[in-house]
Amino acid sequence: MRKILGLTLAAMLLAATTACSGGNNGKPATGSSDTAEPSVDQVELRIMWWGDQKRADKTNEALRKFEEKYPNIKVVGEFAPNSGYFDKLNTQLASGTAPDVFFLGGNVTDYADKGVLLDLQPYVGKELDLTDMDQTMVEYGTLGGKLVHISAGANARGMVINTELFKKAGMDIPADGWSWEDYARISKEISEKLGKGYYGTYNFTVEGMDIYMKQRGKQVYDMEKDALGFEQQDAEDWFNYWNDMSKNGGMVTPSLQVSNPPGDTSKSLVVTGKVAMSLIPSNQFAAHQNLIQDTLTMVQVPRGPKGTGVVFESSQGLSGYAKTEHPKEVATLMNYWINDPDAAQILGSDRGVPVTSKMRDLLMKDATPLEQTVYDFTSRVSEATKKEPFSISYNPPSFTEFTKLAETAVQEIGFEQKDVKQGVEDFYKGATQIFGSK
Amino acid sequence: MKTAHKSALWRRSGTAYLFLLPWLIGFFGLTLGPMLGSFYLSLTKYNLLNAPVWLGFDNYRHIFTADEYFYKSLTVTFKYVLFSVPLKMAFALLVAVVLNKGIRALGIYRTVYYIPSLLGGSVAIAIVWRQIFDGEGLINHFLSWFGIEGPAWIAHPSYILSTIVTLSVWQFGSAMVIFLAGIKQIPADLYEAAQVDGAGKLRQFGKITLPMLSPVIFFNLVMGIINSFQVFTPGYVIGDGRGGPVNSTLFYTLYLYLKGFSFFDMGYAAALAWIMLIIIGLFTSIVFVTSRFWVFYGDGKDGR
Numbered sequence: 001m002r003k004i005l006g007l008t009l010a011a012m013l014l015a016a017t018t019a020c021s022g023g024n025n026g027k028p029a030t031g032s033s034d035t036a037e038p039s040v041d042q043v044e045l046r047i048m049w050w051g052d053q054k055r056a057d058k059t060n061e062a063l064r065k066f067e068e069k070y071p072n073i074k075v076v077g078e079f080a081p082n083s084g085y086f087d088k089l090n091t092q093l094a095s096g097t098a099p100d101v102f103f104l105g106g107n108v109t110d111y112a113d114k115g116v117l118l119d120l121q122p123y124v125g126k127e128l129d130l131t132d133m134d135q136t137m138v139e140y141g142t143l144g145g146k147l148v149h150i151s152a153g154a155n156a157r158g159m160v161i162n163t164e165l166f167k168k169a170g171m172d173i174p175a176d177g178w179s180w181e182d183y184a185r186i187s188k189e190i191s192e193k194l195g196k197g198y199y200g201t202y203n204f205t206v207e208g209m210d211i212y213m214k215q216r217g218k219q220v221y222d223m224e225k226d227a228l229g230f231e232q233q234d235a236e237d238w239f240n241y242w243n244d245m246s247k248n249g250g251m252v253t254p255s256l257q258v259s260n261p262p263g264d265t266s267k268s269l270v271v272t273g274k275v276a277m278s279l280i281p282s283n284q285f286a287a288h289q290n291l292i293q294d295t296l297t298m299v300q301v302p303r304g305p306k307g308t309g310v311v312f313e314s315s316q317g318l319s320g321y322a323k324t325e326h327p328k329e330v331a332t333l334m335n336y337w338i339n340d341p342d343a344a345q346i347l348g349s350d351r352g353v354p355v356t357s358k359m360r361d362l363l364m365k366d367a368t369p370l371e372q373t374v375y376d377f378t379s380r381v382s383e384a385t386k387k388e389p390f391s392i393s394y395n396p397p398s399f400t401e402f403t404k405l406a407e408t409a410v411q412e413i414g415f416e417q418k419d420v421k422q423g424v425e426d427f428y429k430g431a432t433q434i435f436g437s438k
Numbered sequence: 439m440k441t442a443h444k445s446a447l448w449r450r451s452g453t454a455y456l457f458l459l460p461w462l463i464g465f466f467g468l469t470l471g472p473m474l475g476s477f478y479l480s481l482t483k484y485n486l487l488n489a490p491v492w493l494g495f496d497n498y499r500h501i502f503t504a505d506e507y508f509y510k511s512l513t514v515t516f517k518y519v520l521f522s523v524p525l526k527m528a529f530a531l532l533v534a535v536v537l538n539k540g541i542r543a544l545g546i547y548r549t550v551y552y553i554p555s556l557l558g559g560s561v562a563i564a565i566v567w568r569q570i571f572d573g574e575g576l577i578n579h580f581l582s583w584f585g586i587e588g589p590a591w592i593a594h595p596s597y598i599l600s601t602i603v604t605l606s607v608w609q610f611g612s613a614m615v616i617f618l619a620g621i622k623q624i625p626a627d628l629y630e631a632a633q634v635d636g637a638g639k640l641r642q643f644g645k646i647t648l649p650m651l652s653p654v655i656f657f658n659l660v661m662g663i664i665n666s667f668q669v670f671t672p673g674y675v676i677g678d679g680r681g682g683p684v685n686s687t688l689f690y691t692l693y694l695y696l697k698g699f700s701f702f703d704m705g706y707a708a709a710l711a712w713i714m715l716i717i718i719g720l721f722t723s724i725v726f727v728t729s730r731f732w733v734f735y736g737d738g739k740d741g742r
Contacts, residue, residue, distance in 0.1 A: 083679055086700065087695075087699040087700055090486055090487075090702070091699060093486065094486040094487060110702070114485060114487040114702075115487075115488070254593075254594075255573060255589070255594045256590070256593065257593075258592075258593035258678065258682065258683045259572055259590055261678070398701065398702075400700045400701060401700075404680050404681070404682075404696070407680070408684060411595070411682060411684040412684050415594070415595050415596075415683065417595075417684060
């Protein structure tokens with residue numbers, strides 16, 4: 001018995017050692033055959049983005065095309081839905097296993113502050129050609145004197161309007177230049193005319209807060225002073241506006257807003273034709289229109305004292321991981337993303353309008369009616385900001401925490417657990433703490 | 439003589455340790471390191487991406503003195519534990535008693551009822567739950583037949599927790615299987631004797647089944663408490679993943695997760711984790727201490 005055991009053990013040991021040596025012999029062999037050829041070493045890059053399946057399909061197609069053009073670079077793509085994306089990225093960054101390239105939005109500052117982003121400056125003019133890129137976009141990606149972010153598309157927020165519902169209600173489709181009073185009145189009117197189950201607008205107290213503050217010449221977060229950029233009274237006015245709307249009718253009920261959040265196109269009531277108007281980023285227009293028969297259109301945000309407060313700005317972009325082993329290839333991939341006509345054709349304007357003028361002209365040349373709506377809208381926004389300029393803005397640091405706080409305040413008021421005054425007071429106190437504790 | 443005795447003892451407990459080995463390897467090789475690591479992190483300011491900075495007990499101080507969310511999340515979690523554990527156990531016991539009444543194809547029923555507890559923690563089921571309890575979901579559709587307009591179960595802060603408790607009660611399977619095994623262990627002659635003495639079913643249940651089953655109840659209670667305190671998935675999936683609406687799904691673990699992975703405060707999250715460990719330990723030991731008054735071991739070892 002003991003003998004048999006010993007024999008099997010010996011056999012296993014032997015098998016293990018031969019397997020090991022086999023592996024060792026194998027590796028250098030393939031390596032040397034590679035270097036024997038004139039081509040450069042095979043490099044593998046990982047890239048991660050957020051979004052739905054449709055975006056994933058397009059992105060993967062663009063990546064395959066990239067591999068065709070640069071046969072020495074293999075790109076592995078990963079994606080996650082919006083909600084879990086940043087948690088996933090943060091975990092990978094913490095464990096040092098982050099992808100070489102990943103997408104970031106307005107929260108790029110959070111990551112730039114922590115020094116995890118690759119400085120792309122050394123590659124500009126070589127692997128990375130920025131001559132054709134809008135200067136504002138280059139500035140947007142330059143933080144703390146380093147180029148850490150390459151915008152992959154620009155957008156502007158605006159109101160998505162369901163024209164069919166307006167027709168049914170026998171009302172005129174709103175036009176640029178309307179005010180917040182108009183907005184409340186129209187919301188109320190259309191929901192009354194269409195009857196039960198139809199609503200004028202979603203509640204976008206949180207998503208529209210920065211716009212409202214800019215319209216008053218303030219801002220949510222003052223980057224230079226590193227503090228809140230508005231007074232409690234400003235927030236109270238804004239929350240009151242929405243609370244009145246909720247009382248007078250025309251707004252989606254708080255429970256429906258929770259079960260069918262506007263940001264999720266698979267559940268949004270805009271997509272099911274129950275809500276006539278809402279605030280969306282222009283690059284999301286196609287995602288909405290593709291899911292609904294009714295014709296949608298886009299109108300500029302209602303005006304405040306200083307204008308619309310909306311800027312045509314980067315919607316999201318690419319950043320490299322500071323610890324990547326292949327910074328050159330990272331730059332090459334980014335260059336492909338913004339300058340290659342094939343990439344532009346495949347990716348379209350799903351992440352926003354292209355940020356290089358040549359690619360933008362290319363896409364506009366044969367734009368579908370749907371895309372045309374978006375281009376029309378964004379050019380109107382660009383025109384408007386020439387007359388009434390607003391500075392671009394990044395998300396404040398600790399933005400997720402701030403958003404959670406603001407959403408809680410909105411819900412507390414919506415579900416009548418607090419009145420506006422109390423809700424805003426707590427919100428303002430919390431916000432001061434969040435930005436103060438950085 | 440002494441050595442012989444010793445080796446016999448060793449052989450007996452040696453076997454036990456051999457069976458424990460996988461767990462021991464797992465604990466010392468995988469769990470212990472990260473646990474100590476997290477204790478160290480709980481004493482630091484650690485934003486996940488830069489090196490941790492030593493703070494001492496500041497995190498703990500802040501949690502107890504200045505963190506509203508901490509108390510809020512504790513309240514939500516306690517509420518959940520308070521409702522889900524007893525309900526789930528009562529339900530499991532009820533079904534076990536019914537199944538024990540000699541139903542045909544017991545194996546099938548046992549399996550069918552057990553399946554939910556295998557699936558229950560999964561994201562897929564939580565999503566199904568969302569659909570069932572949605573404002574226009576199955577439940578409200580059913581209620582509308584009787585002219586009742588049901589509320590938005592998963593979207594209203596007053597109802598969402600009860601929806602989640604229902605989900606946990608629905609996963610009564612594993613507790614039920616253990617109860618069922620326990621009931622089968624109770625000698626039939628006890629019931630026969632009781633019957634002869636003229637005890638009714640209810641009385642038999644109270645005087646025989648429950649006491650004889652108390653070790654099993656004890657086990658299920660401990661496991662139930664430990665598991666319920668760590669509830670995460672339903673809050674994350676059925677709620678909005680951020681504790682909403684109005685923090686009504688902000689379970690302790692969810693808050694910990696948000697702090698660590700979304701708000702870049704892993705040191706703080708680690709401190710929260712240690713507090714949770716202590717809370718769970720406290721509750722488990724309360725159950726253990728009181729167990730001597732209500733757990734009856736039929737093997738004559740009670741009163742130890």
